[in-house]
Amino acid sequence: MRLLLVNHPVRAPSRRAGLLALITLLFAAFGLAPALAQSHAHGAPEKAGQAKTAPAKVAPAKAAAEKASPASQATPNQTPPTISYHTPTTFTLKTGIAGGRMVYIGVGGAIEGKINPTLMAHQGELIQINLINGEGAEHDIVVDQFPARSAVVVGKNASTTISFQANKLGEFAYFCSIAGHRQAGMEGLVQVMAGPRETMASGGADIVRDPADLPGPIGQRPSKTVRVDLETAELVGRLDDGSTYTYWTFNSKVPGPFLRVRVGDMVEVHVRNPANSVMAHSVDFHAATGPGGGAHTTQTDPGAETVVTFRALKPGLFVYHCATPSVAHHITSGMYGLILVEPEGGLPRVDREFYVMQGELYTTASFGTNGMQELDYDKLISERPEYFLFNGAVGSLTKTHPLYANVGETIRIFFGVGGPNFTSSFHVIGEIFDNVYPMGSVEAPPVKSVQTVLVPPGGATIVDFKIDRGGNYVLVDHALSRAERGLAGHLIVDGPENDAIMHAGPADAPAR
Ligand SMILES: [Cu+2]
Numbered sequence: 001m002r003l004l005l006v007n008h009p010v011r012a013p014s015r016r017a018g019l020l021a022l023i024t025l026l027f028a029a030f031g032l033a034p035a036l037a038q039s040h041a042h043g044a045p046e047k048a049g050q051a052k053t054a055p056a057k058v059a060p061a062k063a064a065a066e067k068a069s070p071a072s073q074a075t076p077n078q079t080p081p082t083i084s085y086h087t088p089t090t091f092t093l094k095t096g097i098a099g100g101r102m103v104y105i106g107v108g109g110a111i112e113g114k115i116n117p118t119l120m121a122h123q124g125e126l127i128q129i130n131l132i133n134g135e136g137a138e139h140d141i142v143v144d145q146f147p148a149r150s151a152v153v154v155g156k157n158a159s160t161t162i163s164f165q166a167n168k169l170g171e172f173a174y175f176c177s178i179a180g181h182r183q184a185g186m187e188g189l190v191q192v193m194a195g196p197r198e199t200m201a202s203g204g205a206d207i208v209r210d211p212a213d214l215p216g217p218i219g220q221r222p223s224k225t226v227r228v229d230l231e232t233a234e235l236v237g238r239l240d241d242g243s244t245y246t247y248w249t250f251n252s253k254v255p256g257p258f259l260r261v262r263v264g265d266m267v268e269v270h271v272r273n274p275a276n277s278v279m280a281h282s283v284d285f286h287a288a289t290g291p292g293g294g295a296h297t298t299q300t301d302p303g304a305e306t307v308v309t310f311r312a313l314k315p316g317l318f319v320y321h322c323a324t325p326s327v328a329h330h331i332t333s334g335m336y337g338l339i340l341v342e343p344e345g346g347l348p349r350v351d352r353e354f355y356v357m358q359g360e361l362y363t364t365a366s367f368g369t370n371g372m373q374e375l376d377y378d379k380l381i382s383e384r385p386e387y388f389l390f391n392g393a394v395g396s397l398t399k400t401h402p403l404y405a406n407v408g409e410t411i412r413i414f415f416g417v418g419g420p421n422f423t424s425s426f427h428v429i430g431e432i433f434d435n436v437y438p439m440g441s442v443e444a445p446p447v448k449s450v451q452t453v454l455v456p457p458g459g460a461t462i463v464d465f466k467i468d469r470g471g472n473y474v475l476v477d478h479a480l481s482r483a484e485r486g487l488a489g490h491l492i493v494d495g496p497e498n499d500a501i502m503h504a505g506p507a508d509a510p511a512r
Contacts, residue, residue, distance in 0.1 A: 002314065003486055034234065066497070079210050084484045090127075090128040091111060091427065092107040092129075092131075094133040095131070095133055095176075095186070099115075106315040108369060109369050110370070112188060121166040123195065125165050126164075126166075127163060129148075129161065129163070130364075131153060133153040133154070136155055139154045139178060140153065142177045144173075146166075152178070170191075171190070172189065172191075173190075175188075180233065184239065196499045202235075203238075204237045206237070206255055206400065207249060207254050207355075208254065208391045208392050210354050214355040218262050222264075223265045228267060229251075229272065230251060230256065232250065233248075233251065233277075234246060234276075235249065237249075237254075243371060244371075249333075250336075250337055254389075255391065261312050261341055262315075262342045265311070265316065266310070266312075270305060271307070271308075273302050273305070275302055279302070280302070283322060283323070283496065287320070288455050293323070294308040304361075316341055317339075317414055318339050318341065318362045322335035327420070328420040329377070331419060334392055336416070338414055341443075347412075351410045352405050352410075357389055357415070358422075358424045363375065367386045367388070402491070404493075405498055407468065407470050408495065410464060410465070412462065413463050414462060415455060415461050416459065418458075422479075422482075424456065425452050425479050426476075426478075433453065434448065434467050435451055435463070436462070437461060440459065440460035446462075446464070465466060468501055473492075
């Protein structure tokens with residue numbers, strides 16, 4: 001029922017090199033023809049060394065700044081295959097009757113309500129068409145010049161999907177191949193235009209917290225008092241290409257700042273609510289022991305400041321969030337973050353640390369609709385999100401703020417779920433977590449060699465893994481329908497592809 005505008009033009013095609021293979025795996029998992037994910041040279045050819053990440057010597061805390069100009073740090077390496085990839089451009093069509101004719105009716109986004117809408121695509125894009133049976137007669141959809149043909153849907157609301165690569169320019173008919181239906185009105189056009197799709201400017205602020213934006217380890221020191229400043233900023237932020245949302249945040253980013261203390265520290269939290277806020281806000285620390293986790297004493301009106309101090313009694317990775325009614329509304333709008341209470345001496349050192357949180361958004365308009373998006377309270381309380389998001393926005397960790405690392409490095413991801421409602425099955429496609437600290441507990445020994453970690457709302461986990469092979473790895477919630485509602489991240493790993501670990505072809509294929 002959506003126009004899934006998961007279309008993200010690739011500005012730096014080289015960075016997507018290698019993703020294709022992973023997406024192909026996804027398609028295989030979905031039973032789609034692997035041919036659909038064939039590589040295609042689209043956009044500028046890869047330049048050697050462009051797909052660079054911050055070099056190994058860059059400390060995690062510096063990575064964010066360094067990667068702003070990755071090309072300048074290029075070092076020769078094995079150049080990945082010259083491919084780029086567009087995530088699917090998805091259209092939803094529902095069959096129906098209009099003006100006495102059988103037709104397809106557009107659902108969601110720019111084609112909402114349009115009869116036999118023209119589906120606009122750009123050369124090289126992977127097009128997905130979702131077909132929903134709107135009235136219970138037998139239908140299908142065919143784009144015979146590509147060729148692409150759907151299964152037949154029979155019952156009302158029965159649905160199917162097709163996808164194909166828009167590898168030809170021009171206008172191509174889509175139609176229903178059931179006898180007589182095309183003549184009765186069931187036909188429209190797929191229009192494939194030259195060149196990449198323009199990114200629509202949304203006008204909103206970048207509210208995405210860079211996953212490399214977190215303080216370094218504390219390590220060995222005596223406990224002390226640590227001051228934390230949280231500003232409950234409300235601001236219009238970019239939700240997706242062409243859409244915005246009024247986020248409520250801690251310090252203008254989603255998630256809020258990554259806070260890092262050690263066990264035994266006194267944490268003095270100052271909550272300042274700017275005068276231009278509409279709402280009161282507060283903070284509840286799961287790392288605190290005491291009523292409301294601090295929320296009782298931090299209900300803060302616009303223009304006011306409150307302070308609460310708690311002792312970090314237990315080590316672990318904990319969520320904090322706004323706890324002002326409607327709490328679900330405040331959380332969905334972006335008011336959540338993580339605080340790491342390090343055990344004495346800290347966690348085992350790794351080469352890079354990242355900070356990622358998952359949440360949902362409940363908008364009145366369907367996923368992918370352009371323009372200013374508003375909260376839908378009914379969807380919120382009945383748990384029917386339109387968006388699933390890492391770090392607050394669609395494309396946050398794929399387009400604007402991917403994770404970068406180098407082969408041979410050890411990676412740690414501090415992963416939490418703000419929610420407010422959905423448990424994540426956190427997984428990195430193509431990797432195995434060497435160490436998992438389940439439920440964010442750092443007092444038990446980590447669990448070894450794990451594929452997928454369950455993280456509930458208001459919960460967190462820590463995963464460590466060493467990267468043995470270059471390429472692109474994809475962060476997902478393995479409830480993969482959510483990937484079609486915005487939930488994906490890229491970990492771009494620079495370095496040798498290491499054929500000994502995986503290579504195309506039979507076991508005895510010669511090394512490249
Ligand atoms: Cu709030």
